[in-house]
Amino acid sequence: MILNKVYTLVFLRNEQQILLGLKKRGFGVNKWNGFGGKVEPKEEILDAAVRELKEECCMSVRKHNLKNIGNLQFTFEGEALMMDVRVFSATSFVGDPEETEEMLPKWFDYDKIPFEDMWLDDKLWFPYLLKDKLFYGRFHYQGYDKILNYTIQELNSMERK
Numbered sequence: 001m002i003l004n005k006v007y008t009l010v011f012l013r014n015e016q017q018i019l020l021g022l023k024k025r026g027f028g029v030n031k032w033n034g035f036g037g038k039v040e041p042k043e044e045i046l047d048a049a050v051r052e053l054k055e056e057c058c059m060s061v062r063k064h065n066l067k068n069i070g071n072l073q074f075t076f077e078g079e080a081l082m083m084d085v086r087v088f089s090a091t092s093f094v095g096d097p098e099e100t101e102e103m104l105p106k107w108f109d110y111d112k113i114p115f116e117d118m119w120l121d122d123k124l125w126f127p128y129l130l131k132d133k134l135f136y137g138r139f140h141y142q143g144y145d146k147i148l149n150y151t152i153q154e155l156n157s158m159e160r161k
């Protein structure tokens with residue numbers, strides 16, 4: 001039996017740059033990433049996305065400005081957990097990014113995204129995000145530094161089967 005856990009991952013963007021945060025503790029420590037985390041029991045996914053963005057970098061976004069652009073599923077060799085990550089993008093938001101106990105936020109030019117300090121899979125699906133294409137990806141890891149197999153595809157819509 002595989003346990004499925006839902007996570008959010010939010011990217012704030014403008015014409016020139018994307019906001020990433022350096023994770024300061026826990027899962028994915030020392031990697032640059034979007035902002036997100038576990039959806040709590042009974043919490044709606046969009047509410048969780050808004051909450052995590054605020055908690056991790058003090059930015060505010062309205063639910064209707066979050067666009068679901070991707071779905072990523074991660075499994076790890078020898079572990080009975082599937083991380084089901086709902087990826088969102090927003091171009092309308094309020095605030096100035098602030099460092100928190102969890103994340104150090106920084107804007108990156110689109111041609112300077114620090115893939116060498118991000119999850120290995122990110123460079124495989126970021127091209128979709130950057131071209132405003134919808135995507136689905138599934139990655140099976142051994143540990144955190146090796147992808148044993150993966151599939152990735154462009155989607156026409158994010159509607160779930």
Ligand SMILES: Nc1nc2c([nH]c(=O)n2[C@H]2C[C@H](O)[C@@H](COP(=O)(O)OP(=O)(O)OP(=O)(O)O)O2)c(=O)[nH]1
Nearest residue numbers: 007008009026027033035036037038085119121122
């Ligand atoms: N870019 C990218 N993000 C990933 C990958 N795998 C993965 O879990 N994430 C995202 C999904 C979530 O936003 C985040 C993991 O959530 P988390 O463990 O920090 O969740 P949390 O804040 O609720 O956790 P906690 O510290 O409260 O225990 O990392 C990946 O391979 N690439």
